[in-house]
Amino acid sequence: MTARVLSGKEFAAKFKEDAAKRARALEAKYGVTPGLAVIIVGEDPASQVYVRNKDRACAELGIYSEVIRMAADTTKDALLAKIDELNYDKRIHGILVQLPLPEGLHAEEKAILDRIDPAKDVDGFHPVNVGKLSLGEPALVPCTPSGCLKMLELAGIPIDGQRAVIVGRSNIVGKPMAQLLLAKNATVTICHSHTKHLAEVTREADILVAAVGKPKFITADMVKSGATVIDVGINRIAPKKLVGDVDFEAVSEVAGAITPVPGGVGLLTVAMLMENVVTAAELQLAEK
Numbered sequence: 691m692t693a694r695v696l697s698g699k700e701f702a703a704k705f706k707e708d709a710a711k712r713a714r715a716l717e718a719k720y721g722v723t724p725g726l727a728v729i730i731v732g733e734d735p736a737s738q739v740y741v742r743n744k745d746r747a748c749a750e751l752g753i754y755s756e757v758i759r760m761a762a763d764t765t766k767d768a769l770l771a772k773i774d775e776l777n778y779d780k781r782i783h784g785i786l787v788q789l790p791l792p793e794g795l796h797a798e799e800k801a802i803l804d805r806i807d808p809a810k811d812v813d814g815f816h817p818v819n820v821g822k823l824s825l826g827e828p829a830l831v832p833c834t835p836s837g838c839l840k841m842l843e844l845a846g847i848p849i850d851g852q853r854a855v856i857v858g859r860s861n862i863v864g865k866p867m868a869q870l871l872l873a874k875n876a877t878v879t880i881c882h883s884h885t886k887h888l889a890e891v892t893r894e895a896d897i898l899v900a901a902v903g904k905p906k907f908i909t910a911d912m913v914k915s916g917a918t919v920i921d922v923g924i925n926r927i928a929p930k931k932l933v934g935d936v937d938f939e940a941v942s943e944v945a946g947a948i949t950p951v952p953g954g955v956g957l958l959t960v961a962m963l964m965e966n967v968v969t970a971a972e973l974q975l976a977e978k
């Protein structure tokens with residue numbers, strides 16, 4: 691069998707189209723343009739590229755965008771004061787602090803992220819949003835797992851009643867992915883570095899999500915014939931060579947559907963951020 695390849699490009703375009711349509715509906719109903727503020731502290735080159743991509747996506751979709759650049763030696767208090775200002779700014783519906791923060795602020799990361807008004811927390815990292823997700827209440831959900839779920843749904847992959855196995859239990863991918871699949875009535879198992887007989891568990895999966903951070907970690911013998919395999923991993927193995935957590939060539943011969951790396955899940959994240967900004971604006975405007 692050669693698996694159906696789920697192209698991130700195709701799905702990202704659909705997600706962006708949805709977000710743009712919903713943004714236009716808000717303009718028509720309330721006369722308000724959804725707005726995103728991205729704070730970047732310091733000069734990390736990769737972060738500069740990510741922030742530029744987010745700014746461009748906003749421009750493309752008709753979302754108001756502000757990039758706030760702060761020096762690498764910015765103090766915690768100055769950063770918190772900027773977040774407070776944005777929390778009260780009516781033009782801004784979503785706030786994102788680009789990670790990683792410079793070394794001097796590492797220890798303060800949680801306090802800084804927790805200062806963002808949960809209603810504007812478009813990364814979905816705030817404990818209020820994490821709690822709401824686990825309670826099954828409407829919440830802002832981390833972009834990567836929500837993109838994976840939406841892709842599965844749009845691709846017509848059955849979820850209800852299916853066995854889903856997630857390898858990785860991080861707060862930004864593994865755990866929210868599990869909550870989202872559980873909410874759609876999958877039977878969910880989360881694996882991690884202490885899981886025994888991992889291949890036996892992954893072979894039970896109808897939907898297998900790899901979020902490990904180890905190149906080609908999921909091999910063909912770990913996958914059930916016909917399973918859907920979602921590869922969240924992004925591993926740089928040479929200056930210009932990215933691979934996922936899944937051995938794409940070998941697993942493609944066993945799986946029913948698979949996401950490539952590059953060109954898969956990575957492309958969904960910015961598109962889902964745009965959706966989260968529009969969702970945040972919808973919720974804030976509906977509450978007025």
Ligand code: NDP
Nearest residue numbers: 834858859860863882883901902903922923924955956959
């Ligand atoms: P973390 O490092 O936070 O988590 C990795 C998880 O993998 C941990 O739960 C760890 O277990 C588990 N793990 C490690 N080794 C093993 C093993 N031998 N067997 C089973 N489980 C293992 O990573 P993230 O969740 O942040 O990211 C995962 C990958 O996804 C990375 O490659 C990252 O770059 C990528 N990523 C991609 C995004 C995108 O936009 N596509 C967005 C975010 C991440 P334990 O908890 O026990 O340590």
